[in-house]
Amino acid sequence: MCVVGGRTLPGCLWRSPDPVSCSSAPDDSMEPYTTERLSRLPGGYTALTQPFTALNIDFNNVQELEGLSSRPVQKVWLPVTQEGELDALAVWFQLHLDQDNSLSTGPEEDTCWEQAVYPVHATKDFALQVGDQLLVEVSCRDAYLRLCSVAVLRNGHEIRLDKPAQDLMESGANQNPEAQLCSALASLQTDHNKDICVLESAELALLNNEEYHGSFQTAVTKLFSQLNLANQSKKQDSSELLYVLDVSEGFSLLSLIAASQGHVKAYSSVEKNKQQEVLKRLARSNNIPEESLEFWLNGTEDDQGVLQRPSTEKLWSAIMLDCVETCGLIRQKLMEKASLARCLLEKGGRIFPERIIVHGLLVESDMLLLESAVQGQEPTLGFNIAPFINQFTVPVHVFLDFSTLQCKHLSETVELFVLDLMDTNANYTTRQVKVKATSAGRVTAIPFWYDIYLYEDISVSTLSRHSHWKQAAVVLQEPLEVKAGDWVCLTVNLHKSTISISAQPDNQPQPMD
Template identity: 25%
Template sequence: MSKRTSPIVMRGCEYKALRGVNAVNILHGVNVTSKSVQATLDASSSSSIIDGDTEPYSSENLSQLPGGWKPLTSPCLVYKFNFCQSEVLDQDHQTDSVLSLPIICSGRPDAIISWFELHLDEESSLSSSPASGSCWEQAVYPLCAEQFQDKNRTVLEVTQEDMVDIVCRCHPTWMSFRVKDIKSKGQEYSTSLSKPKTTEHEDLKSKYRVTEADSRMERSLNVASNKLAILNDGKYLNHLRESMQSLTCIATQGDKSVEEKLSVKVSNPNSKVTVLDLSGMGISFFALKSMDILKNQLVGIISQSDGEDLVEEIFKSREEDLQYFKRCTLESTEISTLEDVSIIIADPVETGGILKANALEDIYIYGTRSSHGSVFTIPGCLKVHAVCVESEELVRNTRVIGADPTLGVNVEKINKFKTYTQLDVFLPTLPHRALSDPFTTFSIDINQLVKCKNPMEVFIQDRELTLEATDSGRIGAIVYWFEMKTSSGVCLNTLDEDNHWMQAAFVIDKKVLVQPGDKIQVTAHFRNNSLSFVVRKYS
């Protein structure tokens, strides 16, 4: 930087606080915390399943975090840089520094949160803190048991007046934080929770990957955070197991009670069940391994290859099961083998709340190839529920509003080039106002879809609904979610807060002004496995 150059940002400060963040929303995307899944993997397994992302942190809008959060320490200044001093840019900041902070509230620290304060001049500043209401999210550094040296410690617990030592490191391209020590009141020293890192590479790698120096595990299996969230959804996996149990009974024994419940009849029960797993991660293997059917009959699984590593991990310690079990990848499967498929299992909804690309189309294509008279699907029925909302935050995140934010420069014309926008949201924490009662847009019987001889677009047609406005405001978006019914009769609702799903928001182009009692026409479109909506008010 030239000595005559004056940067806009004069000083940059980073603040950090140890936060007790709801583990369901933070830790479930970092490693496997579900006890039922850990049991399925078998305690004798020497591997840990953890997030495969390369960054040592994620980001969250803490003001909208489901389940809430609470601070366990007061915020403190970590780094302060004066960009008016050119030597700051050349200085090496990679030396570890240790901060000792008092615990102000008892609890379980799940993550370290950091944010920035930018001083534009002596009077003006910007902050990305949780309370600032800015467009920035906060950096979240999860604390995982694999980082701790104490083999008996699976979670951290702190009490008021404890002291926590946090190691901070500033790299040219990233920052990292980890807990080093926890000292109880009256205790001068405590056992280190994490061994010192010797290099920058080891320090970064240890954040999300288990190393020999850091862990009691021998190796790690890297899995994407959205798949980890599914593995930690015990409710979802349990319903999946129940559905697999019901459908295998139908396919092998002709269970009359289940046949009546599903209004189907299997004429020739088989001793072999062939399952097509379209989940993309082999979640059917968890259900099969927790059932006794592997000891009674031959089960064939056809799965997508991107879940192979996880499948290998599930079955590597169960050699005795392999004699009852035959599996192959979808890519290497012959068409004649697909004709034997009797059960199709899918995971049609993304963790972010939208319909997975080609999810229903794949079920339709592979289901119609089966020679079985009755191909059963999991889920068996998919409903789409929605609500009209007013939310300035959704609109603000999808288009330019006015010229004031852009200092008088009119750039609103770029909005005409905006494509259909769908955002992932947590409806219970999203700042919004509902302007209609919830309504159902689609109800798709997937078990009937695989029997349909017409194109899928004929089976799933557009729908027009007439609604009544329940409040005054401007409809700016349609928030929708899914209800999945399994063969066991249990419904999974992606709006529930105790599962791994978010909801999806479709932001409409022009707001619709309504008053209580106004009639609203909503047209729901299903095109290319995606949903879109048009909202009009009756004149």
């Protein structure tokens, strides 16, 4: 968040049960924060201090604006009011329009703005206690507001957080209650001379998805076992290499997991040199032979080039496709890539995942309506905005978290669509689904998510609490009134990997349950 967002920038300390942190930026020109709507954070959050003023800016003072970036670092001591681990600093602004009118973007306000979140990394396993005072340094540099927690004052003793390994150990020597804490923090020491590999927050969330990686390991182990048995039955060399290609977007561990199975030549599509180096280090530390992992550097947008076979005439045993975007949508050209990938598989080889099942349900959500189009026909402050703005509304909401979505469920979950990546004859482009309303209300949207079947019955859900994927929802242009027991006919279309859904009352009599 740029500091010009408001005049007064309050903030507070908070912790979340499931924080997704992003790497410390080695480049000062990079944004030092992420953004979240804290009121919709899965699992909620706990404020560890009262809100405090981080920075005041007078937009009518030209000299103050010109000297903003040269302001000395401001040190703020914050009394801790709630025990907990410090995960982040949260910031919002209060804009004073005049003497009498102001607006706030705080987490408790009904606002369209998110809050800025500054992740804190040095305090893992370090619990703040009621009565502590936390030192936060506030500065404005490179057009960004920057906040950093640097020390804790406990019982008159200062514990440094910017040098956790040394100073926290020393503080533990003087204070018996912190001995266990300091022992845990001893492992935080890092070598600052090493190159830093920066990952996006979405990539870190993916790496923390243990269910997905565990399921993939189970699936690829099962496939390789079946391929080796098939080779043995043909009296072929069971130690012959299996060739695997991972064309996932961004940083991915799938090629490394495949290579760990042995007798595998795994190719990764990771292109950044530092990320390649991370995979190489992980391979060495896990005793995976260096020759088992290679990088597929085509630098081309041509799918045929990306999916081409290795330099030998050996076909692929498995090809891993990145099928679902983090935002909750199917990746563009997925089916075209799957068609090409099928042609490059050896007999018995598979695409991961092999099929995707789309699920959804009927909901009533005023929030989705308010965020999709200008509501009502009355002019907004005298301007007739709705007829013009609503021509450009996008009917699909992305990056939703269904666990925190403000909505009323009007039906049970139903299967909307199936995408089969291994069998082109099993696919279709349109499907009609009959859904029975279980409650009365207005159907305003159809949220949807996926069960991703990696291999046979091994699957993961993008609705899982620990999933790095978010959900999406189609918002109806006209809400549909229903009573409990009514039937709604959904028409689901797939066009160029884009799912669209329309709804209408189904007046045909339905068979009895």
